[in-house]
Amino acid sequence: MARLIRTEKEVEGRFEEVWVVVEEDPLEQWPAGPREIVGRPATRKSGPERVRGEVRFTADLKLPGMLQAVVLRSPYAHARVKRIDLAPALALPGVRAAIGPGEAEGLVDEAGYSGAAVAAVAADTFRQARAAIDAIEIEWEELEVVLDADEAVRREQFTADPRHYERGDVDKALAGADVVVEATFRTQSVLHNSMETHQAICEWTGDVLNVYISTQFIWGVRDAVASTLEMPPDKVRVVCEFMGGGFGSKNGPDEYTFVAAELAKRTGRPVRCALTRREEHTAAGNRNATIQRLRAGARSDGTIVALEGEFTNALGWSGWNVSTEGPMKMLYDCENVRTVTYGAKINTPPMKAFRAPGFVEGTFGLECLVDELAAKLDMDPLELRRRNYAATNEGTPISSKELEECYRMAEPHWERRHEVRSRSDAVWKHGVGMASQIWYGGGGPPSYAWVRVGSDGRASVITAMQDIGTGTRTAMAQIAAEELRLPLDRVDVVLGDSARGPYASISAGSSTLPSMGPAVRAAAADAREQIEDIAEQRGMPRDAPVHEVVDLLEDAQILGKGARGPNPTGMSVLTFGVHVVEVAVDVETGEVVVERVAAIHDVGRIVNPLGASSQVEGGVIQGIGHTLSEDRLLDPETGRVLTSTLDSYRMPTIADVPEIVCEFVDKPDTHLTNLGSKGLGEPPIVPIAAAIANAIRDATGADVRELPISREEMLRALESAKERGRHGAPAAV
């Protein structure tokens, strides 16, 4: 029976109180361990079609009569439009419509960053639209530019009020600590760089707006478009069948969708608005830079007695004040913690959620600090982490926590450090480092699925969710096949269209599998029970093979429906893990090579071990890029993005990828849904930077506290370690 409950909903570490209608979920979890299909590796549904180029991404769609839109963006980091004249653009060949500030959501007359959208043009071809953009006459009034986050904090220029947190008495604990470490850590802005750039095609059919869009949240786009355009939500249809990456940057419609919708309305034609790679590097969002001033105090036995942090999120012109302090509050059992988190509003491109926002940055600072503490205590870093193990989440019970098991599984990798270090010579220094991972990933209601079984013995899972490239189709098919006792190749998953299926969760915050998987299983179970009833009526055993039963159906169909049940009340649902990284550092040239990564994660039950390993490998590789080479640079004077192309913004290539060993605890969370699975999209990117930095310290004695660890940063850290050595100071100060 459906029940209306007031519950706390979490996405990407952001909490809000919401009313949710939930349905009871009476299904028992399957026992732990691999089943017939669930828990066994399955190759990607639609994999061959992808390789053959047969699947259609938004970028592949060409609607009849479709126009191309191009957006005029501010060259200034802060400026007001004094005068704009679209007429010269409209006079050019092929141009069908032009709109300016205020004529579509997201077109502004005060640009707060270089790249802010101001006007847009639709033309027959992209080239014509671009020429028309150049023809728009515009006069700017330049305004004061603030690019420095510390300066913004001094001016109290914030996107939201600073967030203060305190438990216990930090000052007293620090005064009584045997050892105190203190350091400032900095992380840089990095770009999502989805292979498919942000884009939408809008087409009006009657009073229905069809939005074809590369998105992580079909229903979120539907609701945002409907409310902005003051339309009934069901008059907005959102389609995303295949999707080329989002990493948190495609959770909403953004200005390109509203530009396409408005231009489509004015021209009566479908309009595509697609960002170029350079726009992607300037106006599609980024992981914000941070400054973290941290302190930790411990007793000589390794008990951490105090943690203190001042976190500045350099958010840009807009963005939410991410929980960079989260790991400091949650990872260790420490009685005295005090944090303040500033969301600096500056004239840089705005932050957008990026794969575990806040926790990636905060884990770098905290887990490096913990290793500096271990060095000062002369204690094994793994032992120090175990000694401060948190059994609860700030007093709240955790639905399942297998971090201790992760540490146990990490031991063989950690033990390799003696052998790894012994490979060092005068030039190449080898070392091993680790870092722990904590993050959310429990998902939640509502989410729904239907399962249809026909007389051909095939089943379709129908739900209006999106597969953002993570293997969602495959995992959902596995769950349904397991429950229906059908072979995997008899199950299809129909998704990607808000008009063709029930509401489904956002694919962000590591929530797709934990939100949708239980709904799919419930729908499949509903169908299976109906099939069993029919079998019984025909005098067959209830567990008769499905194809023998449905053979009788002719045109009749079995329709099952299922919903995601509630989350456990009074419990935190969290994911955990540990990475053990081996590096080699050339101490003369500052070259850092990541040689091996062991990634061990606790995310409850693993549905598809092959897909799960792919997720971990992807997270590790993306994290290596963030740690070593990626850096979104701005001109310090004008605030313009300098690294607007892929030759200057350097992501790792396959040559940079080390050996990656993926291991999972694979133990169902017995409190969480009928599946016991948590999400894995974000966890693998959380600890990698700190683990690399800690391995560098192990190899060289140098403290790297700034990302990326470029040769410049590495050589600086080596030089300052050498200085320290000359002065006989301890390893970590």
Place this chain on the structure above:
Amino acid sequence: MELLRPSNLSELDGGVFLHGGTEVVPLLQDGLLSAETLVDVRGVVPRGVAGNVIGAGTTLGELEVEPGIPDALREACRLAASPQLRNMSSLGGNLLQATRCWYWRLGYDCRLHGGDRCHAREGEHREHAIFANDFCASAHPSDVAAALVALGGRLRTNRRELAVEELYRLPDEGDRRTTTLEDGELILEVELPAVEASVYLKAMDRKRWSFPQVGVAVASVAGETRIALAGVAPIPWRIDGIETLDTATPLPRTEWKLPLTRALVKRALTALG
């Protein structure tokens, strides 16, 4: 815009020369280069290796697997760009690459574009020059150019012969160009002297597909040791020996290149034997 495809050198008459297109096409797209006429010179520039003469139309991809050329040149080709780019780009075109300075590439009104300031000097210059960076702090991106300068290569154009080193000039107030090539002049061949041994070492911020942070080419030619660097000055930069590095004038954020260059030069000289 028109495209010409001459089959004979005598047909050359102005226009912008195009070979692999890996540099010219992006520059045209970005409006950093304009052309009424594009001249596809693949029909007139020699391609292939004959003894110690290399056609300027030979691709880097062909050279990286060519056993008959000095090690430094082969290695410089192998470590440049990506396989796709190396399969398109010609030796001659590579020598004429423009800087990767982001200010220049974004069309800032900098000195190389005829303006009156170097934005990099006061701005973001962590990838820029440590030598000859007073007027313009850009860094020359060509691995191959540094290798050919160290090897003492000579160029034959449709008008003259010159040392590879003489192809380059530092930009100044009166003339902002970084090469001495005249309008309508086309590089046809590279001739190499007898080289006893040579080495090319390159520092990148990822393992592949990166312009040199620092590239070091060293060669033994007729008993002389020649050293040339990429990524440290607006043009390929010769140094007499490791002690020349003491005369570098790094900017605040290019100081890191100095110890790096020192280490690579030492290694290259050791490897040269």
